[in-house]
Amino acid sequence: MDKAKCAIALGSNLGDSLLILEKTITLLSETPSIDLISHSHWYKTAPIGPPQPDYLNGCAILETCLIPEALLQILLNIEQQFGRIRREKWGPRTLDLDLLLYGDFILETPILQVPHPGMIERAFVLVPLSEIAPNWIHPVAKKTIIELLNKVNCEGVNLYQPRDYNFLN
Ligand SMILES: Nc1ncnc2c1ncn2[C@@H]1O[C@H](COP(=O)(O)OP(=O)(O)OP(=O)(O)O)[C@@H](O)[C@H]1O
Numbered sequence: 001m002d003k004a005k006c007a008i009a010l011g012s013n014l015g016d017s018l019l020i021l022e023k024t025i026t027l028l029s030e031t032p033s034i035d036l037i038s039h040s041h042w043y044k045t046a047p048i049g050p051p052q053p054d055y056l057n058g059c060a061i062l063e064t065c066l067i068p069e070a071l072l073q074i075l076l077n078i079e080q081q082f083g084r085i086r087r088e089k090w091g092p093r094t095l096d097l098d099l100l101l102y103g104d105f106i107l108e109t110p111i112l113q114v115p116h117p118g119m120i121e122r123a124f125v126l127v128p129l130s131e132i133a134p135n136w137i138h139p140v141a142k143k144t145i146i147e148l149l150n151k152v153n154c155e156g157v158n159l160y161q162p163r164d165y166n167f168l169n
Pocket residue numbers: 072076086088089090091096097098099100110111112113114115116117118
């Protein structure tokens with residue numbers, strides 16, 4: 001089977017989010033069945049949903065021979081490694097990994113929907129994704145990531161500057 005190009009979203013708003021996201025990128029890059037192609041900068045984003053701390057969000061592009069369900073399982077395992085406990089829907093979490101796009105596949109099963117249904121309205125996904133995959137055509141909306149980005153309000157999505165960095169300015 002040819003490798004599929006996939007996009008995933010990463011988010012964290014509990015614990016040391018920067019460290020968790022950086023370690024996740026390392027884990028993905030070390031996973032034998034996955035080639036990590038690129039990842040975006042991290043963005044500090046206002047929470048959507050119940051009141052909770054700001055998130056750090058970003059996106060990554062992978063290539064893999066894994067079928068979507070197997071890739072999802074790897075993502076769920078990595079979430080577990082960071083102590084993810086599922087409580088309320090859209091509640092705070094140490095790590096959230098969503099499979100956004102799997103080539104131009106469209107999948108609707110009880111455990112997996114691809115493209116991820118929330119992605120087209122989420123600036124915290126589209127801003128980082130537009131950095132690394134601006135021209136990827138969303139197979140349902142039939143629009144590029146940049147076109148989708150132009151339709152959402154990007155208020156509250158800001159490039160994350162690590163604190164040490166700010167001391168220099
Ligand atoms: N594209 C997808 N990526 C990740 N998980 C998915 C996807 N489609 C369906 N799921 C299912 O959703 C479950 C994850 O739910 P989770 O608690 O992370 O939802 P949420 O992050 O609160 O909401 P949302 O999915 O809207 O961001 C997984 O166990 C998985 O079976």
